[in-house]
Amino acid sequence: MFRTACSFAFALSLIASPVIAERPVVGPTTRISSGRLVGVRQGDAIAYLGIPYAAPPIGPNRWRSPRAVAPWKGVRAADRFGPSCPQSIVPSLGPWTHEYLPSGDTSEDCLSLNVWRPRTASKNLPVLVWIHGGGFTSGSASVPVYDGAAMAEKGIVVVSLNYRIGFLGSLARPELRNSGGGNFGIQDQIEALRWVRRNIAAFGGDSRRVTISGQSAGAFSVHYLMLAPGARGLFRQAIAQSGVGLGTGYDLWLDSRENAERSAVSLFEAAGARTLDEARALSLPQLTSAYFKAGGIPGSPSGFKTKPYADGAVLPLDPAAALKEGRYNDVPVLIGLTADEGSGLNPSYRLTDQVRYERFLSARYGVIASRLGTLYPLAKPYPAADGGSPMPSLIRDSGIAATVAWSKERNRTSRFPLYAYVWTHVEPGPEATRYAAFHTSEVPYVFATLGKAPERPFTREDWRISRIVQSYWLNFVKTGDPNGAGLPRWPVFGANRAIVELGGNFGEYRSRNAEAEAALVEHITNGHSLFGP
Known part of the structure; x- marks a missing residue:
């Protein structure tokens, strides 16, 4: 964590x-x-x-x-x-x-x-x-x-x-x-x-x-x-799971x-x-x-x-x-993050107070705080799962932007493919609505260790998702490519910036804010931190 x-x-x-x-x-x-x-x-x-x-x-x-x-x-x-x-x-x-x-x-x-x-x-x-x-x-x-x-x-x-x-x-x-x-x-x-x-x-x-x-x-x-x-x-x-998404530029x-x-x-x-x-x-x-x-x-x-x-x-x-x-060890990479990285890490994850929101933006995003406040206004309706707050979308898009920024730089010199994902499945258990697809929650699905928590009300759907996700990981370990027979196609991340959704659905991840992503990628590329100015 x-x-x-x-x-x-x-x-x-x-x-x-x-x-x-x-x-x-x-x-x-x-x-x-x-x-x-x-x-x-x-x-x-x-x-x-x-x-x-x-x-x-x-x-x-x-x-x-x-x-x-x-x-x-x-x-x-x-x-x-x-x-x-x-x-x-x-x-x-x-x-x-x-x-x-x-x-x-x-x-x-x-x-x-x-x-x-x-x-x-x-x-x-x-x-x-x-x-x-x-x-x-x-x-x-x-x-x-x-x-x-x-x-x-x-x-x-x-x-x-x-x-x-x-x-x-x-x-x-x-x-x-x-x-x-x-x-x-x-x-x-x-x-x-x-x-x-x-x-x-x-x-x-x-x-x-x-x-x-x-x-x-x-x-x-x-x-x-x-x-x-x-x-x-x-x-x-x-394979890097939740490793660049909340990082600090290229450092x-x-x-x-x-x-x-x-x-x-x-x-x-x-x-x-x-x-x-x-x-x-x-x-x-x-x-x-x-x-x-x-x-x-x-x-x-x-x-x-x-x-x-x-x-x-x-x-x-x-x-x-x-x-x-x-000047790095160039290999095929599989990289991704969860849709709600911040739900267990930030007590203000779903804040809806304008003053507190502006303070958060200023402290975390510095020179682009005002622009992000416009791109993610409190007045806009947000999904019920996000508690009516722009925070989940902003933090999720920040993670994707950091991944994109790193990937763009790496792809300039790399000889090997890159595969990117966002994990969206909500693990059942205590306060599942509050924490949603929280940081680390894809790990037991990858390892097929759902049985380590018998008190969580897992269903056949959870085990089905685990079989698919684990198959992707096994294929990558065996061949350097997550694709295989019977699995939804996972395209290489390149100029198309193809990011797949794992968990809730298996296919292209579609809910990105293109304008916000571009602003965040530029912010990171210019050497700014995602944890403060």
């Missing part, structure tokens, strides 16, 4: 979870570079859970590039998820009920991944690598709707991974400039992809057929990996190195640490206290920031130039 969804306190959990011990477990086994594993059967799939892909980033390894895993002897049980990276654990948050959120233990020792493969032995299967969302302050590979079994049953290998988040994943210090850069969470993702290249054949996967995929912060991560020199050659396709929500380093200074001052080594010697509670003292509230306009930054090593200092000049 985006940063505003993570405005609850980032209180790092102090619950430590030890490395999974070797113990006698009967089940399917395989051997990887660090030792033997025994997994568990899960329907017509086999799961290997909680596999360490890097050494624990603790003590002297805190705020360092990921280190190699120490090999183990005997057979390691891989029958349960590893702990999530440090974060607050909440049972629900707005439209995101339990199946969308992490649970269980958290620990700094969290760099593990999970693999699902078909139960029937095979090899050279395409691979989907999933990167979780959470605004770079929360989230986990163990979130129930990310379960990869149903996807694996359809003939692919699925991998999900944890990566460092919060101040543990994004710290910036001048000392890091000459030692491989910061952005440790992104470095973790790259290391996990290297692990996949070395080991995925042990699970029947083909290291040459890897698709990276993620939603929200995971989708931004997909964009960062497309920009990261260290990720070159580690994947062949990319893709990246902080600058200078801003990130200022945040680190404030953290160290609050902690009473002068150097990295001194900060590494502090306990997690001490750093957590310093984080709050330094103003570390996710989404806050001031204080410590916890998002990736343009460091000049892991990620280019000028992402816009890299995109325009074709």
Whole structure:
């Protein structure tokens, strides 16, 4: 979820979870570079859970590039998820009920991944690598709707991974400039992809057929990996769900190195640490206290920031130039957003008060606020589903415009196709009318994990939609093209700007405001943010 969804306190959990011990477990086994594993059967799939892909980033390894895993002897049980990276654990948050959120233990020792493969032995299967969302302050590979079994049953290998988040994943210090850069969470993702290249054949996967995929912060991560020199050659396709729609022009929500380093200074001052080594010697509670003292509230306009930054090593200092000049990892891309991205993120999502509306426009859109007020007037009738407010249409069109702006620039130099979508289906459940097609709501349909929330009144129609959407994703993972037999045609996004609707209907997405889209695209292209002037 985006940063505003993570405005609850980032209180790092102090619950430590030890490395999974070797113990006698009967089940399917395989051997990887660090030792033997025994997994568990899960329907017509086999799961290997909680596999360490890097050494624990603790003590002297805190705020360092990921280190190699120490090999183990005997057979390691891989029958349960590893702990999530440090974060607050909440049972629900707005439209995101339990199946969308992490649970269980958290620990700094969290760099593990999970693999699902078909139960029937095979090899050279395409691979989907999933990167979780959470605004770079929360989230986990163990979130129930990310379960990869149903996807694996359809003939692919699925991998999900944890990566460092919060101040543990994004710290910036001048000392890091000459030692491989910061952005440790992104470095973790790259290391996990290297692990996949070395080991995925042990699970029947083909290291040459890897698709990276993620939603929200995971989708931004997909964009960062497309920009990261260290990720070159580690994947062949990319899927970004809700990743550009609410971004900031071509910087893709990246902080600058200078801003990130200022945040680190404030953290160290609050902690009473002068150097990295001194900060590494502090306990997690001490750093957590310093984080709050330094103003570390996710989404806050001031204080410590916890998002990736343009460091000049892991990620280019000028992402816009890299995109325009074709200096990125060029692959086929599937990209999209939900129709109601803001319904769970913005308490004013359906406001109808003129004064508050004008304040919102000014704060968010700056120099084009007045023009947007004319294009989206409060006096105009809006669909009942939008509560009579222009806000849902404006935020939806902003997301589409950001996607169009990025896509236009990318398509100038790319050799590969792009497929774009808007998800419109309303998931049944608590306050469905209020939240509609909310941020993340397409994920359980893609993974066919609707059963993870049996209390939601799903119907045959929900499962039908899930089968269609999952088929598109599987086809893309297997071939780089979502189209296939029996599916509505999904055209390539090009000069025609063909965006498809997924969910409520399957076909061309028609409800765009062409004049507003052009104004928003121009605004973004000129370097303006969608989060303020």
